[in-house]
Amino acid sequence: MHPSHIAIRNPVFVFVMVLVISIAGFQAYKSIPREAAPDIQIPLLIVSIPFPGATPEDVESLITNKVEQELKTIKNLEEISSTSSEGVSVLTLEFTSDFEISEARTKVREKMDQIKPDLPADAEDYQISEINLSERPLMILNLAGDMGLLGLTELADEVKEEIEGIPGILEVRRAGGLEKEIRVYVNPDKMNYYKLALNQVSSAISNENTNLPGGTITMGPTKYMIRVPGEFISPEGINEALISAPNQVPVRVRDIAKVVFSYKEVTSKSRLDGLESVSLSIVKRSGENLLAIRDEVKSIIKRLEKDYKEDVKFSILSDQGERVQQIVKDLENNIITGFVLVFLVLLLVMGISNALLVAIAIPLSFLVSMIILNVMGFTLNIVVLFSLILSLGLLVDNAIVIVENIYRHRQAGKNRIEAALLGTKEIAIPVTTSTITTVAAFFPLIFMPGIAGEFISFLPKTLIVTLSSSLFVALIINSVFCSTMMRVKVSKEVTSDFDELKLVDHSKILRGYQVALRGVLRFRFVTVMVFIFLFIGTFYWYATNTFPRKRVEFFPKTEPSEAVVNITAPMGTTLEISDGYVTLVEGYIEDDMDKLDAVVANVGQRRGSGASSSGSTTTYLSHVVLDFPSWQNWVEKPSEIIKNLRQKLVKMVGVQVKLAESQSGPPTGKAFNLEVQGEDFSKMIDSVEIIKQRIKDIPGLVDLSDDFDRSRPELKVIIDRDKASRLGFRARDIASTVRTAFNGKKVSVFRDGTEEYDIWVQLDQSFRRNQSDLSSLFIYTSSGEPVRLSEIAKVDTGPSYGSIRHTDTDRTITISGDAFRVPGPVLVMKAQQALKDLELPDGVQYKFTGENKGRKETQMFLGKAVLIAIGLIIIVMVAQFNSIALPLIVITSVFMSVMGVLLGLIVHDRPFGIIMTGVGTVALAGIVVNNAIVMLDFVVKLRKRGFGRNEAMILASAVRFRPVLLTAITTIIGLAPIAMGMDIDFSRDSPVVFGSASASFWKAMALAIMYGLGVATFLTLFMVPTLYSLIEDGRERLIKLLSKYTSFENSNNIKAESKLN
Helix, strand or coil: CCHHHHHHHCHHHHHHHHHHHHHHHHHHHHHCCECCCCCCEEEEEEEEEECCCCCHHHHHHHHHHHHHHHHCCCCCEEEEEEEEECCEEEEEEEECCCCCHHHHHHHHHHHHHHHHHHCCCCCCCCEEEEEEHHHCCCEEEEEEECCHHHHHHHHHHHHHHHHHCCCCEEEEEEECCCCEEEEEEECHHHHHHCCCCHHHHHHHHHHHCCCEEEEEEEECCEEEEEEECCCCCCHHHHHHCEEECHHHCCEEHHHHEEEEEEECCCCCEEEECCEEEEEEEEEECCCCCHHHHHHHHHHHHHHHHHHHCCCEEEEEECCHHHHHHHHHHHHHHHHHHHHHHHHHHHHHHHCHHHHHHHHCHHHHHHHHHHHHHHHCCCCECHHHHHHHHHHHHHHHHHHHHHHHHHHHHHHCCCCHHHHHHHHHHHHHHHHHHHHHHHHHHHHHHHHCCHHHHHHHCHHHHHHHHHHHHHHHHHHHHHHHHHHHHCCCCCCCCCCCCCCHHHHHHHCHHHHHHHHHHHHHHHCHHHHHHHHHHHHHHHHHHHHHHHHHHHCEECCCCCCCCEEEEEEECCCCCCHHHHHHHHHHHHHHHHHHHHHCCEEEEEECCCCCCCCCCCCCCCCCEEEEEEECCCHHHCCCCHHHHHHHHHHHHCCCCCCEEEEEECCCCCCCCCCEEEEEEECCHHHHHHHHHHHHHHHCCCCCEEEEEECCCCCEEEEEEEECHHHHHHCCCCHHHHHHHHHHHHCCEEEEEEEECCEEEEEEEEECHHHCCCHHHHHCCEEECCCCCEEEHHHHEEEEEEEECCEEEEECCEEEEEEEEEECCCCHHHHHHHHHHHCCCCCCCCCCEEEECCHHHHHHHHHHHHHHHHHHHHHHHHHHHHHHHCCCHHHHHHHHHHHHHHHHHHHHHHHHCCCEECCHHHHHHHHHHHHHHHHHHHHHHHHHHHHHCCCCHHHHHHHHHHHCHHHHHHHHHHHHHHHHHHHCCEEECCCCCCCEEECCHHHHHHHHHHHHHHHHHHHHHHHHHHHHHHHHHHHHHHHHHHHHHHHHHHHHHHHHHHHHHHHHC
């Protein structure tokens, strides 16, 4: 017995099940964690090797080259890139997406341990870090005021502790403010007087500041631990550390140096709306509810704002929760809107109670999906929420088909239970098959490669769950509701033995449709040729007009929530000079302050970091963040503000300025990225300049720059190795002394309760002011004799590379740019045309990478995925129809419906979105297949009952006219608010507002389904019958021909036999 029949005969059980689903589903929806990004593992590892005080060339030759050669042998490594900067080597390893990142980390650690003995002894321990999207800061809290940097730092630390007490918080990182440390400033004259070397001072402090266990001793019945406490109790205790005792005269730290317990040198500054500020990056644990944690953090901020009133300004930047909350609102309001719109459309056809029977499928299918997703361990992240919003257009389709079929049988005079049993039985297999084909269409997307694939894989998984849930609700719950609650007014002329097929003659619309369809079937070839002409014409118009201008986009461009002005001054630029550039940018923004929520200026900081990394100064790097208000509070669109600011930034000279916008979706490369590779930097630099000159005037290409740091001032210590070796000096000893004297060396840590403060040894500031101080530095031989640096080395000034970048071990200079109101592929195409006849010097080559590389990989996969999906769909339909011809009719209608998608792109002049338009097209294919399968299944049933070819097709089309049209209308009306930019929120005084920012995000998908479904409905109602009639006519003619041939052969055989007899 069919499951639906069991359910119909046990309605009480089903009603109880609905109650349980409602409670459990609502509870699952409330408890399922909300996150911004899916918890995916990006197959990237970053290896950092600090080498304090070393130049980029030294870092490249002594560390980067060696490490690259060792690491490139790791299996599943796709690409290795590196940056050799002042004092640090950073290598980025990209692995294949199927390689477990934990295994990759183990392999990298093994290789690094093997190469470690070959690295300079002064290189610090390497660090391996991963990138986890779910552990990005959920928000950045800025504190600003006139209380001074020290007061802000202390307040920030208090707020940090309070926020870290919230359950689910992983860490809170402070950037900016003041950090305490202990500096031991050595006087070289006094040190030389006692004939002491800097390394002796360092070793003395390190050796004195230690606790050593002394074992145990048993005295009587008790065993005592022996401990020798040697750690400094106070910073002043460092003064008493013994360095040496020549002739039993002790020389202590206080004799040659001064110990200063103060704040670290300020290497960065932050301002919020012109006021000095400190920022806190708040990171939650993976899998925790982002919105719940965000609410708790905001409640703390509200209390602090009351406490400090006007003294301190608190501002939230990069609030991931805001976007998630908006999409959750979109989802909830779309469910309500969908329910209302479906109800209103069906109300006109079926009446109030029956419309409710269909509309109830939306919330019930959603609640069933929530239960399953919760059990599977999913979180409500942006991709899952997007999938749920997309699925709302599909959830009601099965319910419409089943309820409408039961409704038809009720109109034919059958009682509720009989109509429900028969109506469900007739339609169960085609509805199940059509759902399986839709699942098959999305199924290949699970295996999309790369980071984008990891991101997008949540979409097909979620859709498979929601579509399966909608099938369950339609077959089990909707059928039971119909068997107990469906009300239909039956015409008096309808008796118990009334043929429901005659109902089509009772409707003027259906009679008119049948007349039209008969006319179409009389001119079948003309009809097919018209459709083919329209198909080719649409493709031709799109290919020659829209596509060359708009091309494709990876992810839809939306109005940004924030923009960042990145300012890169020449390397070596002081903090004060960089601050001047930032102040200039702040001046450009001043007129737009009333249009922004906040402006945060960070001087001497990379985006996303605090103070400079070990051994590397970043005083030349700065950025200014513009935080835009929510779209309801826009005074001017963010894109217009950005456009105006970009024109002002052109005036800045002497620095490199880039204006970047925040974007949604999976991480992708730059819209325009071109890598120039070679070995000779002089040839590469010339090539880069030629390429930039050729492409700089391409319309829409903005912020064109390269990442080559041409020069920075440098003092070079050129060692006379012959003299040095005679005195027993090695280059490493000399470099180590110079670095300790001028850069400083961390020698130990002072502990005060739970706080730890670094202890650094360095020459006093007055002895490291100029080149002559460096030349007169004393270095001691192994016998203790002092030698001036100028005696064994020459100190020269000159330019140096700021940083050296490699890609797959080759030196690389990357030219990059952003697309402004032009799709990235258009820029790449125009750049390729501009560089077509470019001849580069020997040993230099270039290639396009960035977003272009990821897009090509995705396009290749999607091409294969489409073929696999079509194959799966055909296999499912062949299994149902036991025919090759019928599946081909369905697939043809799917292909032809793509002209509707292209028509939407032409009308709205939009690029083809790989993600949004692509997914919308797949969803469209699912709806088209569903309608065609249900129609053709009924044709087959009618043929088995003895109906002729055309009569069966006309009758089946008329019977399925209503569900096909209702499916199209409900889906199109449900998506219309998104396409029109409507923001529907039933919690507001004005529930409907136009100009929604979030609606623009979904618009490409909505337009693809709406236009495609409009065309597809016409195809299903006219082209599918035409193709069926042609194919069946051809099959019948072929059978007649074969039968004539067979009868002719048989007659010849009979004649031959008679002659023989």
